[in-house]
Amino acid sequence: MTKIDEALKRLEEGNARFASEQFEHPNLNEELRHKTFHEGQSPFVSILSCADSRAPVELVFDQGIGDIFSVRNAGNIYDDIELGSLELSVYKFNIPLIIVMGHTDCGAIKLGVKGDRLQGFMTRVIDHVIPVAEKVRETNPDLEGETLETEVCKANALRVVDEILYHSDIFRKKVYDGDLRIIAALHCLKSGKVEWL
Numbered sequence: 762m763t764k765i766d767e768a769l770k771r772l773e774e775g776n777a778r779f780a781s782e783q784f785e786h787p788n789l790n791e792e793l794r795h796k797t798f799h800e801g802q803s804p805f806v807s808i809l810s811c812a813d814s815r816a817p818v819e820l821v822f823d824q825g826i827g828d829i830f831s832v833r834n835a836g837n838i839y840d841d842i843e844l845g846s847l848e849l850s851v852y853k854f855n856i857p858l859i860i861v862m863g864h865t866d867c868g869a870i871k872l873g874v875k876g877d878r879l880q881g882f883m884t885r886v887i888d889h890v891i892p893v894a895e896k897v898r899e900t901n902p903d904l905e906g907e908t909l910e911t912e913v914c915k916a917n918a919l920r921v922v923d924e925i926l927y928h929s930d931i932f933r934k935k936v937y938d939g940d941l942r943i944i945a946a947l948h949c950l951k952s953g954k955v956e957w958l
């Protein structure tokens with residue numbers, strides 16, 4: 762089994778435990794805190810996900826300290842700092858897998874679907890989502906409500922994967938060499954289950 766497959770399996774098993782409330786809560790003890798402090802971290806995955814308080818990645822995948830390099834913002838959108846953080850994680854820890862994960866009932870996505878830019882720096886977030894929402898509407902004019910929002914959420918995560926690959930020479934080379942995979946995902950808040958897209 763490759764490092765990529767192993768990482769995916771670990772996430773799938775952890776998410777199954779989360780969704781069925783069979784938590785193991787691995788890697789949360791004092792010994793591990795000391796070990797990772799002295800020896801450093803070696804996370805097996807990087808996840809770009811939404812800052813929503815209902816979508817904490819360590820819980821959603823039942824992982825602990827030192828397991829997930831986590832980058833979060835409202836709407837799991839892409840910008841230079843997010844890309845730089847992901848590149849750092851792969852460069853420093855040789856991570857074989859990056860997940861870009863959106864979730865159902867996402868506030869940032871809903872605002873983007875409405876086209877409501879609010880004010881201040883919030884517009885920076887929503888401006889990323891609006892063109893995605895417009896494109897989904899164009900392709901699927903019959904969608905509305907929750908179904909439309911979920912489709913936009915999926916399209917947003919898939920677009921971020923494309924953008925990461927388009928902008929990062931480092932990642933393109935690693936993916937081409939088979940050393941890295943970048944996957945979009947949707948986390949259903951109700952069921953707790955994560956679906957790869």
Ligand SMILES: [Zn+2]
Pocket residue numbers: 811812813835836837864866867868869870
């Ligand atoms: Zn969200």
